[in-house]
Amino acid sequence: xxxxxxxxxxxILSEAASLELGCNYSYGGTVNLFWYVQYPGQHLQxxxxxxxxxxxxxxxxxxxxxxxxxxxxxxxxxPSVQWSDTAEYFCAVTAxxxxxxxxxxxxxxxxxxx
Amino acid sequence: xxxxxxxxxxxxxxEGQNVTLSCEQxxxxxxxxxxxxxxxxxxxxxxxxQIVNDFQKGDIAEGYSVSREKKESFPLTVTSAQKNPTxxxxxxxxIDKWNTEAFFGQxxxxxxx
Numbered sequence: 001x002x003x004x005x006x007x008x009x010x011x012i013l014s015e016a017a018s019l020e021l022g023c024n025y026s027y028g029g030t031v032n033l034f035w036y037v038q039y040p041g042q043h044l045q046x047x048x049x050x051x052x053x054x055x056x057x058x059x060x061x062x063x064x065x066x067x068x069x070x071x072x073x074x075x076x077x078x079p080s081v082q083w084s085d086t087a088e089y090f091c092a093v094t095a096x097x098x099x100x101x102x103x104x105x106x107x108x109x110x111x112x113x114x
Numbered sequence: 115x116x117x118x119x120x121x122x123x124x125x126x127x128x129e130g131q132n133v134t135l136s137c138e139q140x141x142x143x144x145x146x147x148x149x150x151x152x153x154x155x156x157x158x159x160x161x162x163x164q165i166v167n168d169f170q171k172g173d174i175a176e177g178y179s180v181s182r183e184k185k186e187s188f189p190l191t192v193t194s195a196q197k198n199p200t201x202x203x204x205x206x207x208x209i210d211k212w213n214t215e216a217f218f219g220q221x222x223x224x225x226x227x
Binding site: 006009034036043044045046049090092101102103104105106107 | 206
């Protein structure tokens with residue numbers, strides 16, 4: 001069965017610090033990978049996605065993620081965070097093709113202090 | 115505006131009562147999903163439907179039921195058999211079963227007293 005692990009449940013950073021959130025998945029086949037973000041009081045929205053091609057994908061608001069197939073990882077990065085990045089971040093995976101389902105990790109709550 | 119509408123935003127029910135949460139989308143998406151969000155546990159899949167008149171159990175389907183009689187609607191019933199129903203419920207949809215980029219509603223917070 002598919003599963004997703006996010007290593008950090010809570011991360012606290014100061015503005016301008018660099019961010020890296022870990023995500024590992026378990027599934028032996030071809031996958032589609034996603035990062036979603038939930039800002040306080042708002043609904044979940046897509047940050048970026050990987051289906052195929054260049055394993056380094058860029059998303060909105062300066063976020064990027066790198067798919068490393070050999071490590072079953074899809075870590076999220078941002079070189080310099082802002083206070084407005086305070087949110088909860090979710091990694092998600094689905095098997096590409098077939099009768100698949102979208103599975104989420106437990107989430108990482110990021111707090112950025114000015 | 116296209117999107118996913120969940121109603122109501124807050125819902126209170128007495129223990130032992132069934133309750134139905136509404137989810138409607140006007141995105142013409144084939145696939146729809148129900149998730150439960152609990153602190154520290156992320157989003158757990160309850161049920162999903164890839165096409166009208168078809169649905170599959172997710173990871174935590176016990177105590178829940180769904181129907182998919184219309185493409186735009188995917189209501190979730192929380193039955194009295196669900197042992198811990200108080201939670202935040204999220205509905206999502208995606209274009210089809212091949213493209214699972216999901217779009218989410220605002221959620222319904224259910225409190226059972």
